[in-house]
Amino acid sequence: MNIKIRLALASMLGGMLVACGGGGASTSSGENAVTAMTYSISGSVPGTLIEAFCSNGQIYSTQSEHNGTAQHPFTLNLPRNVKCRLVMTTNENDFANRVVTPIRLTKNGAGSIAFTSTGSAVSLGYIDLKTNRSAMRADANQDGVEDSALAVDISLSASDVGVDTAFADPMDVDRDGIIDTYEDDDGDRVPNRHDDDDDGDGIPDLADNDFDSDYDGTGDDEDSDDDNDGHYDGDSTQIGGGNSSVIVPDGGRLLAAQCFQCHGTEGRSVSRIEGLAGEAGEIASEMREMKYSTNLNDIMHHQAKGYTESEIDAIAAYFANKYGGVAGGGHDGDDD
Numbered sequence: 001m002n003i004k005i006r007l008a009l010a011s012m013l014g015g016m017l018v019a020c021g022g023g024g025a026s027t028s029s030g031e032n033a034v035t036a037m038t039y040s041i042s043g044s045v046p047g048t049l050i051e052a053f054c055s056n057g058q059i060y061s062t063q064s065e066h067n068g069t070a071q072h073p074f075t076l077n078l079p080r081n082v083k084c085r086l087v088m089t090t091n092e093n094d095f096a097n098r099v100v101t102p103i104r105l106t107k108n109g110a111g112s113i114a115f116t117s118t119g120s121a122v123s124l125g126y127i128d129l130k131t132n133r134s135a136m137r138a139d140a141n142q143d144g145v146e147d148s149a150l151a152v153d154i155s156l157s158a159s160d161v162g163v164d165t166a167f168a169d170p171m172d173v174d175r176d177g178i179i180d181t182y183e184d185d186d187g188d189r190v191p192n193r194h195d196d197d198d199d200g201d202g203i204p205d206l207a208d209n210d211f212d213s214d215y216d217g218t219g220d221d222e223d224s225d226d227d228n229d230g231h232y233d234g235d236s237t238q239i240g241g242g243n244s245s246v247i248v249p250d251g252g253r254l255l256a257a258q259c260f261q262c263h264g265t266e267g268r269s270v271s272r273i274e275g276l277a278g279e280a281g282e283i284a285s286e287m288r289e290m291k292y293s294t295n296l297n298d299i300m301h302h303q304a305k306g307y308t309e310s311e312i313d314a315i316a317a318y319f320a321n322k323y324g325g326v327a328g329g330g331h332d333g334d335d336d
Contacts, residue, residue, distance in 0.1 A: 035077075037079060037080050038077040038078060038079055038080065039077070039078060039080055039117045039118075039119050039120060039121055039122070040075050040076065040077050040078075040121045040122070041075070041076050041077075041078060041086075041121070041122040041123075041124065042073070042074060042075040042076070042121065042122070042123055042124065043073070043074060043123065043124030043125055043126065043127055044064070044071040044072055044073045044074070044125070044126045044127070045064050045071070045072055045074065045088060045090075045126070045127050045129050046070055046071065046072065046090065046128075046129055046131055047064055047066060047072050047090060047131070048063075048064050048072070048074070048088050048089060048090050048092075048129055049061060049062075049063055049064075049088065049089045049090075049092040049292060050062050050063070050064065050074050050076055050086065050087075050088050051086070051087045051088070051089070052076060052078055052084040052085065052086055052087075053084065053085045053087065053171060053179055053181070054078065054079065054082050054083065054084040054085075055082055055083040055084070055170075055171075056079060056082050057310065058079075058308065059308065059309045060076060060077070060078055060084070061076075061292075062074055062075065062076045071126050078117075080116075080117060080118055080119050081116060081117075081118055082116060083114045083115070083116050083164060083167075084114070084115060084116065085102070085103075085113045085114055085115075085169075085171060085172070085179055086102070086103035086105075086113070086115075087100060087101070087102050087103065087179065087182060088100075088101045088103060088127065088129055089101070090129050090130065090131045091131065091132070092292050093289075093292065093293055095194070097132060097133060097144075098144050099129070099130050099131065099132065099133060099136055099144055099146070100144055100145040100146065100182055100191065101129050101130070101145075101146045101149075101150050102145075102146065102148075102149040102150070102177055102178050102179065102182065103124075103127070103149060103150055103152055104148075104149035104150065104151045104152070104177055105151075105152055105153075105154050105163050106151050106152070106153050106154070106155070106163065107153070107154050107155050107157065107161070107162070107163050108155055110163055110165050111151060111163060111165065112163040112164050112165045113149055113169070113172060113177050113179065114163065114164040114167070114169055115154075115161065115162065115163045115164065116161075116162055116164065117158075117160055117161045117162070118160040119160065120157065120158030120159075120160050120161055121157075121158075122154055122157050122161050123154075123156075123157065124152050124154065125152075127150070127152060129150075130146075137150075141184055141187065141189065142189050143184040143189045143190060143191050144189075144191065145178060145182050145183075145184070145191050147178075148176075148177055148178075149177035149178065180192065181193045185198050185199055185200070186198060186199050186200025186201075187200070188200060193288075194285070194288075196282075196284075196285055205284075253318050255307075255311055255314050255315050255318070256314075256315045256318040256319065259276060259315065263275060263276045264276075267319050276319055283315065283316040283319060284312055284313060284315075284316035287304045287307065287312045287315070287316070288304075288309075288312060290303075290304035290305075291304040291305050291307065291312070
């Protein structure tokens with residue numbers, strides 16, 4: 001059953017909403033505010049979603065500005081002194097035609113997908129991303145992800161902007177320049193990030209002990225910090241993943257509680273509004289689809305943009321752990 005989480009959450013979520021992109025001005029995720037502790041990375045692309053996966057456990061994103069030309073400008077604000085990795089996606093809302101391009105920054109002959117700055121802005125210039133799969137540079141496994149990262153030179157950037165070639169990157173375990181979340185581990189031509197069953201073992205990720213919420217190379221069942229926030233979680237406080245006996249932290253229920261107002265307490269609907277109980281895997285995938293959608297006619301598309309990746313996982317994990325990830329819970333308002 002393909003659930004559509006379509007219902008309005010109460011106005012208390014208003015503070016979590018962020019500016020919406022896709023067809024207008026360049027906009028950013030909730031964590032991507034301009035502060036004294038951020039720096040900007042900018043450039044232009046042929047219409048794209050720009051994401052930065054950072055070592056503080058956050059994913060920062062922005063949409064380029066559709067300005068009537070083939071070169072759409074963007075500005076992404078990132079935290080200082082934190083290693084980040086850029087990934088750019090064209091046709092991000094078209095599952096069959098999206099093209100994912102990891103970016104490898106080079107400076108003075110050295111190159112890495114991981115970079116950092118103590119405060120100086122980084123200018124990337126124009127980046128020639130491919131906008132359809134037939135034009136991709138190389139995609140041997142046909143998963144829509146370029147087989148190698150696209151090199152972008154930043155030699156003219158300030159001296160405090162550095163590329164890190166020495167460390168073992170926990171987000172790119174095999175050091176091939178493609179972060180693990182955009183690998184295709186089970187060979188089904190769907191990148192892990194968009195695949196509900198990354199390892200192809202028939203167990204949905206959110207009910208699978210092997211699931212790796214923070215993509216650091218360690219499964220949640222063995223990861224003492226599976227949300228990559230720098231704080232020890234312990235076996236009983238995992239966020240996302242694990243089996244139905246795993247206890248989701250209070251924060252997961254707190255986030256999920258916002259859904260109760262329309263979808264029913266603990267996801268059990270008593271109205272025509274669709275229930276969420278037992279739909280954990282689809283909740284995560286569909287909230288991500290709505291988060292990056294440019295369709296702003298549905299209130300849930302606005303709401304989804306206000307959540308981080310880890311918050312989406314926490315919401316889905318709450319329902320999975322409470323109901324064992326068994327499909328069919330709750331009242332299906334549209335009977336599909």
